[in-house]
Amino acid sequence: MLASGRGSNLQALLDAQADGTLAPAEIVLALCNRPGAPALDRARAAGVEALCIDHQGFPDRRGFEDAMLAALAERGVEAVVLAGFMRILSGHFLQNFPARVINTHPSLLPAFPGLDAPAQALAHGVKVTGCTVHFVDAGVDTGPIIAQASVPVLDDDDAGSLHRRIQAQEHALLPEVTRTLATGALLCEGRRVRRRPPG
Structure with missing residues (x-):
């Protein structure tokens, strides 16, 4: 880690x-x-x-x-x-x-890469954002997407409250993807990531 x-x-x-x-x-x-x-x-x-x-x-x-x-x-x-x-x-x-470095990001990539993603989401007025776990490449939050979870943007949200709800989803999604990666079940073909079929 x-x-x-x-x-x-x-x-x-x-x-x-x-x-x-x-x-x-x-x-x-x-x-x-x-x-x-x-x-x-x-x-x-x-x-x-x-x-x-x-x-x-x-x-x-x-x-x-x-x-x-x-x-x-x-x-x-x-x-x-x-x-x-x-x-x-x-x-x-x-x-x-290779295909064994993963990261989590507090937006539904490719939207809002880089810093302050929740603030970016609010500034753009989106109704739904979330988090993404992705393979890492040499860019900034540009690697192939493994899994995502959505989070609604509430009318009274500020960047802090939105980020806290996104983090709750990250804290569930990242361990799940880490476990799946360790089983060898993730197959990355170009930008598409899927689970290997059993057997």
């Missing part, structure tokens, strides 16, 4: 691991790029190894990503879940985990 901040999505995954609903996926490392981020404390409290690799300690993105890749390889990591990780990953990183 890669995180940068509070780690609420990470907590949803940790909770799923604790109650057995994340299996066969297993969180072996929570890696954060910001020293002191609450996500690190959440992982430690759940008995999961927490590691900080500060991106500011490297002269370029390649060095930072190489340090992350080394840490992941050392622990035998097979897939990566971004849980509030606020750095764009390059093709150099992603080629080590």
Whole structure:
């Protein structure tokens, strides 16, 4: 799990691991790029190894990503879940985990990519928004879509209230997709993602 901040999505995954609903996926490392981020404390409290690799300690993105890749390889990591990780990953990183890096975003992509998606949704006056779990590519929220959940926009919503309701859906959807990824059941063909047929 890669995180940068509070780690609420990470907590949803940790909770799923604790109650057995994340299996066969297993969180072996929570890696954060910001020293002191609450996500690190959440992982430690759940008995999961927490590691900080500060991106500011490297002269370029390649060095930072190489340090992350080394840490992941050392622990035998097979897939990566971004849980509030606020750095764009390059093709150099992603080629080590083909179709095995996923992220969640608080909109129904391709609508409202990037920062402040709930505020973007309100500014555009949409009636329905939601969250998306997608494979990560080298763009910003542009990877193939795996799953989505919708959230109605209420007349009295502000960005904060809308985001909280979207997060509730993210906290359910991300563990479900993580579990499915771990079973090997996700098949990505171009931009289309489907479940492999049984057997």
